[in-house]
Amino acid sequence: MxxxxxxxxxxxxxxxxxxxxxxxxxxxxxxxxxxxxxxxxxxxxxxxxxxxxxxxxxxxxxxxxxxxxxxxxxxxxxxxxxxxxxxxxxxxxxxxxxxxxxxxxxxxxxxxxxxxxxxxxxxxxxxxxxxxxxxxxxxxxxxxxxxxxxxxxxxxxxxxxxxxQLTETRLLAQENSRLERGLLPTPLLQGADLRFAAHYRPGRSRALLGGDFYDTVRTPDGTVHAMIGDVCGHGPDEAALGVELRIAWRALTFAGLCGDVLLCTLQQVLEHERPDEEIFATLCQVDIAADGRSADLYLAGHPAPLVSLSGMAPQLLPYEHGGPALGLLPGTSGWERARIELGESWSLMLYTDGLIEGRIGQGPQRLGQEGMVELIGRQLAAGLGGEELLDAAVTEVRELNGEELTDDVALLLLESGS
Incomplete structure (x- = not known):
């Protein structure tokens, strides 16, 4: 006009x-x-x-x-x-x-x-x-x-x-609730001899949930499939894409897809649904055998999980077989499997990088994976487990950072039933 x-x-x-x-x-x-x-x-x-x-x-x-x-x-x-x-x-x-x-x-x-x-x-x-x-x-x-x-x-x-502004705040809260239900679902573990816990905490700069997402399901053959992922960027588009990837992962898993085939299909979903060609997603997937004594690990640009075996200090699982993030290199396939022996008593923690990117004090030093391993080891030695362990870990990371963490943090913990 x-x-x-x-x-x-x-x-x-x-x-x-x-x-x-x-x-x-x-x-x-x-x-x-x-x-x-x-x-x-x-x-x-x-x-x-x-x-x-x-x-x-x-x-x-x-x-x-x-x-x-x-x-x-x-x-x-x-x-x-x-x-x-x-x-x-x-x-x-x-x-x-x-x-x-x-x-x-x-x-x-x-x-x-x-x-x-x-x-x-x-x-x-x-x-x-x-x-x-x-x-x-x-x-x-x-x-x-x-x-x-x-x-x-x-x-x-x-x-x-x-x-x-009040109306917008209410609508935003409703949108957050809908996105949270999609990003952070209830696990489907009926019949599994495992204990499950999860924790999600949005970063201080987020008006909406970010792109962190996770899921855990048990398929009819007794295998427990656990996954955690992170869409790069923050906002409603990234959160919505995280919801789509999480739902697609659950549907593909129940359809019988696993490992490299599942990751290739998820990449196709991401490439089709992402609002920008530069958006990618990291993902960690663990398939735990029905007897709970071994697992297959797949990493797509995501930090390696932390495992604590009976009588041993916690350690990071190997990353040598990790592949690129989903959508980072179009047409990529062939994410390799790493076989992990768990034994009878173990705990396995999957996490997003918001947990390890917090600072230590006022300087530039980050907590990093080594700092996280030490932190979790102390809390396990103190007898913590389940949600109590995850809550304590995030609380200590925030205290070390000196303020609220800037990035979203998602944690998923699986523990053997024995």
Missing amino acids: SPMPATEPRTDRFATVPGPRQEVLPAEGRTSTALTLLVIGEDPTGTFTVPDLLDVSGTRVRIRRARNLTEAERLLRDDVNCILLELGPDTAAGLDGLRQLLRLAPQTAVLVLTAGTDTDTALAAEAVRVGAQDQLTPADLEPTHLTRAIRYAVERKRADVAQR
């Missing part, structure tokens, strides 16, 4: 029209309240030829003038509290100008000025419906009435903005 047409340059008639008589209060009777009003259009009553207005309550209103929207755009600053827009006789053009102004200054109160004739009633009502806080006529431009109208408009706009 083109800007409202500029009027002819103002002549001296505006300079010769006397401003309204102001009632000057003694200094001790004035308040410190001050507002700035931007007037757009002509000045039919000469009210705005003075630099400011002052009413009996002590409210001071500074005046800025603009002949059209093009000129007004240059004068719009954060200190403008209210805008008075003169609507001309052309109803369509006037409403189009109002809509453009509301786009230029969405946080600022707007009053509209009409000629006050009977035919302007519908125009005024439509202007308020479009987004103006109120409508004035030339008879309303007396300083006391005008300053009161400005104050009321500013307060109504603040209330409208606060209500809109």
Whole structure:
């Protein structure tokens, strides 16, 4: 839409029209309240030829003038509290100008000025419906009435903005809840002689859940399949992609796919669904044999899990067989399997990199995988396990970081039943 047409340059008639008589209060009777009003259009009553207005309550209103929207755009600053827009006789053009102004200054109160004739009633009502806080006529431009109208408009706009922010917050919370249900599902482990625990904590900079996701299921042959992944980036698109990958992984696993074939299929899903070709996802998958004594490990650009075997200190599983992240190298296939012997008593922790990227104190040093191994080893030695172990680990990592972690953290813990 083109800007409202500029009027002819103002002549001296505006300079010769006397401003309204102001009632000057003694200094001790004035308040410190001050507002700035931007007037757009002509000045039919000469009210705005003075630099400011002052009413009996002590409210001071500074005046800025603009002949059209093009000129007004240059004068719009954060200190403008209210805008008075003169609507001309052309109803369509006037409403189009109002809509453009509301786009230029969405946080600022707007009053509209009409000629006050009977035919302007519908125009005024439509202007308020479009987004103006109120409508004035030339008879309303007396300083006391005008300053009161400005104050009321500013307060109504603040209330409208606060209500809109509250509504957006509620919608965001609902969206978070839906995404969380998709990213962090209930495991399907009926019949498995295993203990399961999980922990998720969003980073401090996240308005939404990030792209971390996990899942654990037991297939009819008794194999327990566990997975954790992380979509690069943070936001609703990445979170939604994480949900799609998690659901696809569960469906493909129950359909009988596993290992390299499953990862290749997941990569195809990612390449088809991702909003940007540069987005990729890391993933760690562990397939635990039905007897619980061995497992197959597949890594696609993801940190290796941590395993604690009976009578041994915790250690990282080997990464030598790891392959690239999903979607990082299109057409990649052949993620290798690493066979892990677990024995009778063990615990296996899968995690996202948010856990190991926290800082240690104020310096640049990161916790890293070695620091994580030491931290978990101390907590296991203290007899912690299950959710208690995961909660304690994240709490200590946050304390070492000195503040909330910047990245999301997801942890998944499986422990043998014996």
